[in-house]
Amino acid sequence: MAPSTLCPRWLRAAQVLVSDPQSGPSRYQPQELEERWQRQWAEQQQWAEQQHRLPEHLASEGEPLEGKPTFYALSMFPYPSGNLHMGHVRNYVITDVIARHARMRGYEVLQPMGWDAFGLPAENAAIERGVDPADWTDQNIASMRLQLQRLGLSIDWDREVTTCHSDYYRWTQWLFLQFLEADLAYQKDATVNWDPIDQTVLANEQVDGAGRSWRSGALVEKRKLRQWFLKITAYADPLLDDLSKLDGWPERVRTMQANWIGRSTGAELTFPVVDGTGNPTGTEITVFTTRPDTIFGATYVVLAPEQSLVPRLTTEEHQLSVEAFCDLVSRQSEQERTAEDKPKLGVPIGAWVRNPANGDILPIWIADYVLADYGTGAVMGVPAHDQRDFIFARQYMLPVRQVIVPEGSDEHAFEGSPWLEAGVMIHSGHFDGLTNVEARDQITAWAEQQGWGRSRVQYRLRDWLISRQRYWGCPIPVIHCQSCGVVPVPQEQLPVELPTGLALAGKGGSPLAQLESWVNVPCPCCGQSARRETDTMDTFMCSSWYYLRYSDAANTTLPFSREQVDRWLPVDQYVGGIEHAILHLLYSRFFTKVLRDRGLLGFDEPFTRLLTQGMVQAITYKNPTTGHYIAPADVADPNDPRDPYSGEVLEMFYEKMSKSKYNGVDPASVIDRFGADTARMFILFKAPPEKDLEWDDADVEGQFRFLQRLWRLVEGARQRGLSVADFTLPDGAMSASEPTVLFAEPSAADRELRRAVHTAIGAISDDLSGDYQFNTAVSELMKLSNAMAEHLAAAQDTTAVEALGTLLLLLAPFAPHLAEDLWHQLGGSGSVHQQSWPQADPSALLRDTIELVIQVKGKVRGSLTVPADADKATLEQLALASDVAAKWLAGQAPSRVIVVPGKLVNLVP
RNA sequence: GGGGGCAUGGCGUAAUUGGUAGCCGCAGCGGACUUAAAAUCCGCAGGCCGUAAGGCUGUGGGGGUUCAAGUCCCCCUGCCCCCA
Incomplete structure (x- = not known):
């Protein structure tokens, strides 16, 4: 038989055997596997609204379609800089776990994504390199979207919003006019940074510490200009008072907002x-x-x-x-x-x-x-x-x-x-x-x-200055007329499109003001020649309502319908960086309250729960004498870090990843090597979500080894012929008083295994509710896998199948690709992500005997194995009769005995 | 200066909220398998004393409450964040 006629599948297997003879017939190859499942999930639109594709378990519970509760999981949307960094990864993975878990608990879940796309970097790129800010931004979005999709996030991309596209900023302008109508937008003189050489206004970020322009180096002057403000001070009291309603927010964020309002x-x-x-x-x-x-x-x-x-x-x-x-x-x-x-x-x-x-x-x-x-x-x-x-x-x-x-x-x-x-x-x-x-x-x-x-x-709070004398922002939709004064652009003429094709030089005043053809328009009121407002809006305007738009992203007649916005909002869980603790969150709360008072929505606060995740830091080397940062790749021995040129001993510490410190780790390179599931598991396991996380390549490899162990575990189960095809978990109706009959005559291994399985269900469910503790949840998955490695072989098929099926369900929110693949390898039907979240069986946790700790005067002196159901008096008797008591009390009767049932007996002489 | 937070093995962390401190992992050490290495599997591991059994000690430092404190209270030290 010629080689070319060989069955392709056999060939693949042979290649695996040749390349890695020790690892058995199949191998965990995350890159291929993840791409395959991402493609399939996308084809089936698995993360779009599921109303018409209700999982069977819910239908069987007789729950009406409309009655399915909603859950809105939201990440702070990124600025499209072009590069996805680890901070993004951490943010979106956290939100994704929450979203996937909610879905398995029977919620209709909204997890959207979009782009905070106006802002200075695009304009700077235009000035420095002559590119078009719109093109630059769109290209960055395209490449970041691809990078994001490799993480396997369960995002409904049909609801994507981009703040610099006119189908979005049209509604930012519409909302501005609402503020104007409500007498909450006004103009007054305010000081700006003025560059006397380039003859232009500078943003605060463009002025260095010495008060000089970033471009011309000129000493920046203060100038008075007539500018637009939003009257946020009119809402100072409700913004302060309603903080007390936000008990799902970190205390320190509430304190910061309260201090800011002052x-x-x-x-x-x-x-x-x-x-x-x-x-x-x-x-x-x-x-x-x-x-x-x-x-x-x-x-x-x-x-x-x-x-x-x-x-x-x-x-x-x-x-x-x-x-x-x-x-x-x-x-x-x-x-x-x-x-x-x-x-x-x-x-x-x-x-x-x-x-x-x-x-x-x-x-x-x-x-x-x-x-x-x-x-x-x-x-x-x-x-x-x-x-x-x-x-x-x-x-x-x-x-x-x-x-x-x-x-x-x-x-x-x-x-x-x-x-x-x-x-x-x-x-x-x-x-x-x-x-x-x-x-x-x-x-x-x-x-x-x-x-x-x-x-x-x-x-202390002042009104919000929203005017920017910049090009790459949302145009303020008003027209200045000599006879009519400030005239709002009529709604049917929105959007006021940002003109394209400008040559931006970064000098000579406001860019839009230089474009006469755009500026000169007839007054909508009297028809006489008038001039457009040439200021654009602060980008915080765009980000103050994007979470509302997601609820109804395709609406072409309104920014959102009252019906959709009230159906999905307030956001159940918002996840993002602490750097937005004051401005973005305060402005968003302000918008919500104003729109509520305008009757456009029906809730007081936009974000019910807030999680502020910590920074991702990486090992950083610095030469203490020269002050130069050294790339980790140039450090020969990490245990004795030295300057590659001078040989000096380097300072070593963890700091936020950044280009200038050469300590950045590119998410793409991690996914290339280990896959998205490993990256996700690592980032969740390494630290509690709100704490800073220290990136460590060795720990990443450790996480990859864990996923490989799971692969091998399932491999063994398949060889044993196990299948989760008709695996159904006992439902929540079961209780300790009515032990399940599924598991007749359990062996010791069965009991141990079931205890581990149901302990894990309880612990992980707990870690995913209320205060999120993903690090301990991952640790529980590891414990369950360790217990399975120990007991699976000796357990009955029924118990083994329950354990395997449950493990994959519990794994699904964390490592979605691997969980899906292993689920199918074991003959599971449908997607693992459409199964219900498992319920712990209290009867599986019961023990016949427990270890009773004996303390003498509060110090642990020994332990006894006692019946689990022994009462206080029995425990006291057993403790007093023990060798430990004999040794430490030396025949004396204790003056006091404290019994904590199920735990310990403390004998006080 | 005001407000908030943190401090646990070599490292990241955990501890049913007052009940056996150190779970899970990383790094490390020892062993098995291998011609060898990697990978994998098994084991050890807070510190001190001891061959061992065992004992003492231990959650930044000092004091207190309690039968019992990483956890509660007071003082001190150090670090981080926000606002000035």
């Missing part, structure tokens, strides 16, 4: 401006303070340099110094201005106010540490009881007047610090002797009564 209760107090003789001029300065109790200690008043009263109140002789100071301050960042440890700078403006509490005449200053847009842009200076006022007063020799002293003590000596704690009032008129907490309310009430104050709630 609600503080205080008072507005009005100081009349007086002339040189102390007579009122008719002008007033209103300050905001959280400490009205300290008003008798005010020794000056400070305005922000930008405050509108400053030009009017400044006297002629101070004109020059005030202008010079305002110019200086305009170059500082907010952080520099308000940091508590920085020196505070200011100048007097020559005007005076009268303290309404005690009539004192106080000088007015301007200072860098007061911000124009917080409170009223004016504060009263109380050096004795405020850190920043104290530093300022020392700097300029302003008087310090103490009005609170520690309880039961003399006046606090001002050695080097103000008194910030609670205490008793002094020098405060008829409030003397009160505690300052009492005085705070009483002084506010007194001021209110006298007409110079009122209590006031103040927020």
